[in-house]
Amino acid sequence: MVTTATKPSLTIKRRFNASPAKVFSAWTDPEKVKRWMGPGEVKSLHAEADPRKGGRYRWVMQSPDGEEHDVSGVYREVIPNEKLVFTWAWKSTPERESLVTVTLKSDAGGTLLTLTHEQFFDEDARDRHQHGWSGSMEKLEQFVSA
Secondary structure (H helix, E strand, C coil), rough: CCCCCCCCCEEEEEEEEECCCHHHHHHHCCHHHHHCCCCCCCCEEEEEECCCCCEEEEEEEECCCEEEEEEEEEEEEEECCCCCEEEEECCCCCCCCEEEEEEEEEEEEEEEEEEEECCCCHHHHHHHHHHHHHHHHHHHHHHCCC
16 A cells, blocks of 8 residues: 655635736845745845746845845746746755745736645644745735735
8 A cells, every 4th residue: 555645735815906917026026025025024135036937036034033044946837927836945954845836816906816835844844834924925915005
Protein backbone atom coordinates (compact mmCIF):
# COMPACT_ATOMS: atom_id res chain seq x y z
CA MET A 1 0.00 0.00 0.00
CA VAL A 2 1.33 3.42 -0.97
CA THR A 3 0.38 6.48 1.04
CA THR A 4 0.98 9.94 -0.32
CA ALA A 5 1.26 12.71 2.21
CA THR A 6 -0.58 15.88 1.29
CA LYS A 7 1.42 18.95 2.16
CA PRO A 8 -0.44 21.69 4.03
CA SER A 9 -1.87 24.63 2.10
CA LEU A 10 -4.00 27.72 2.70
CA THR A 11 -6.48 29.77 0.72
CA ILE A 12 -7.49 33.37 1.39
CA LYS A 13 -10.28 35.14 -0.50
CA ARG A 14 -10.67 38.89 -0.32
CA ARG A 15 -12.71 41.50 -2.18
CA PHE A 16 -11.12 44.85 -2.97
CA ASN A 17 -12.77 48.10 -4.07
CA ALA A 18 -10.27 48.49 -6.89
CA SER A 19 -9.94 47.23 -10.44
CA PRO A 20 -8.09 43.99 -11.24
CA ALA A 21 -5.48 46.13 -13.05
CA LYS A 22 -4.82 48.20 -9.91
CA VAL A 23 -4.56 45.10 -7.69
CA PHE A 24 -2.32 43.32 -10.21
CA SER A 25 -0.03 46.36 -10.35
CA ALA A 26 0.19 46.35 -6.54
CA TRP A 27 1.60 42.79 -6.78
CA THR A 28 4.03 43.37 -9.66
CA ASP A 29 5.37 46.94 -9.27
CA PRO A 30 8.20 46.82 -6.69
CA GLU A 31 7.50 50.33 -5.40
CA LYS A 32 3.86 49.38 -4.79
CA VAL A 33 4.75 46.01 -3.20
CA LYS A 34 6.85 47.90 -0.63
CA ARG A 35 3.74 49.83 0.46
CA TRP A 36 1.78 46.78 1.65
CA MET A 37 3.84 43.59 1.88
CA GLY A 38 4.18 42.25 5.41
CA PRO A 39 1.64 41.99 8.24
CA GLY A 40 1.09 44.57 10.97
CA GLU A 41 4.20 46.55 11.87
CA VAL A 42 6.43 44.59 9.47
CA LYS A 43 8.05 47.02 7.02
CA SER A 44 9.10 46.27 3.48
CA LEU A 45 12.74 47.29 2.98
CA HIS A 46 13.37 46.12 -0.57
CA ALA A 47 11.35 44.79 -3.49
CA GLU A 48 12.31 43.76 -6.97
CA ALA A 49 10.26 42.00 -9.61
CA ASP A 50 10.49 40.81 -13.20
CA PRO A 51 6.85 39.67 -13.66
CA ARG A 52 7.12 37.35 -16.65
CA LYS A 53 7.33 33.56 -16.92
CA GLY A 54 10.80 32.63 -15.68
CA GLY A 55 11.36 36.10 -14.17
CA ARG A 56 12.39 36.46 -10.53
CA TYR A 57 11.18 38.51 -7.60
CA ARG A 58 12.67 39.26 -4.18
CA TRP A 59 11.03 40.96 -1.21
CA VAL A 60 12.86 41.87 2.00
CA MET A 61 10.82 42.78 5.08
CA GLN A 62 11.80 43.74 8.62
CA SER A 63 9.99 42.96 11.87
CA PRO A 64 9.76 45.63 14.60
CA ASP A 65 12.50 43.71 16.48
CA GLY A 66 14.88 44.28 13.53
CA GLU A 67 14.79 40.73 12.16
CA GLU A 68 14.90 40.62 8.35
CA HIS A 69 12.68 38.29 6.33
CA ASP A 70 14.02 37.73 2.81
CA VAL A 71 11.83 35.82 0.35
CA SER A 72 12.28 35.21 -3.36
CA GLY A 73 11.18 33.00 -6.18
CA VAL A 74 10.42 32.56 -9.86
CA TYR A 75 7.24 33.48 -11.72
CA ARG A 76 5.77 30.36 -13.30
CA GLU A 77 2.71 32.01 -14.85
CA VAL A 78 1.80 35.66 -15.43
CA ILE A 79 -1.51 36.69 -16.99
CA PRO A 80 -1.81 40.48 -16.62
CA ASN A 81 -4.70 41.57 -14.40
CA GLU A 82 -5.82 37.93 -13.93
CA LYS A 83 -3.25 35.55 -12.47
CA LEU A 84 0.19 35.20 -10.90
CA VAL A 85 1.85 31.91 -10.00
CA PHE A 86 5.25 31.99 -8.31
CA THR A 87 7.54 29.89 -6.17
CA TRP A 88 8.18 31.08 -2.61
CA ALA A 89 11.35 30.36 -0.64
CA TRP A 90 12.79 32.14 2.40
CA LYS A 91 16.52 32.87 2.24
CA SER A 92 16.84 31.14 5.64
CA THR A 93 15.22 27.89 4.38
CA PRO A 94 15.65 27.72 0.58
CA GLU A 95 14.98 23.98 0.56
CA ARG A 96 11.40 24.60 1.76
CA GLU A 97 10.08 26.01 -1.52
CA SER A 98 6.32 26.42 -1.75
CA LEU A 99 3.96 27.75 -4.42
CA VAL A 100 1.70 30.83 -4.46
CA THR A 101 -1.18 31.36 -6.89
CA VAL A 102 -3.02 34.69 -6.97
CA THR A 103 -6.13 34.98 -9.15
CA LEU A 104 -8.04 38.21 -9.77
CA LYS A 105 -11.63 38.34 -11.01
CA SER A 106 -13.65 41.45 -11.76
CA ASP A 107 -16.50 41.70 -9.24
CA ALA A 108 -19.13 44.46 -9.34
CA GLY A 109 -16.64 47.27 -9.94
CA GLY A 110 -14.06 45.70 -7.64
CA THR A 111 -11.83 42.65 -7.58
CA LEU A 112 -12.18 39.25 -5.97
CA LEU A 113 -8.69 38.02 -5.09
CA THR A 114 -8.02 34.37 -4.28
CA LEU A 115 -4.59 33.55 -2.88
CA THR A 116 -3.60 29.90 -2.59
CA HIS A 117 -0.28 29.07 -0.95
CA GLU A 118 0.55 25.37 -1.12
CA GLN A 119 3.26 22.77 -0.60
CA PHE A 120 4.21 23.97 2.90
CA PHE A 121 6.87 22.03 4.76
CA ASP A 122 4.53 21.52 7.74
CA GLU A 123 1.41 22.86 9.45
CA ASP A 124 3.42 25.29 11.58
CA ALA A 125 4.82 26.94 8.43
CA ARG A 126 1.29 27.11 6.98
CA ASP A 127 -0.08 28.73 10.14
CA ARG A 128 2.68 31.37 10.22
CA HIS A 129 2.02 32.19 6.56
CA GLN A 130 -1.75 32.36 7.20
CA HIS A 131 -1.03 35.12 9.75
CA GLY A 132 1.39 36.88 7.42
CA TRP A 133 -0.85 36.80 4.37
CA SER A 134 -3.94 37.86 6.34
CA GLY A 135 -2.12 40.90 7.72
CA SER A 136 -0.67 41.74 4.32
CA MET A 137 -4.13 41.55 2.72
CA GLU A 138 -5.40 44.14 5.22
CA LYS A 139 -2.58 46.50 4.20
CA LEU A 140 -3.14 45.74 0.49
CA GLU A 141 -6.83 46.62 0.89
CA GLN A 142 -5.94 50.00 2.42
CA PHE A 143 -3.34 50.64 -0.31
CA VAL A 144 -5.51 49.85 -3.36
CA SER A 145 -8.60 51.55 -1.89
CA ALA A 146 -6.78 54.85 -1.31
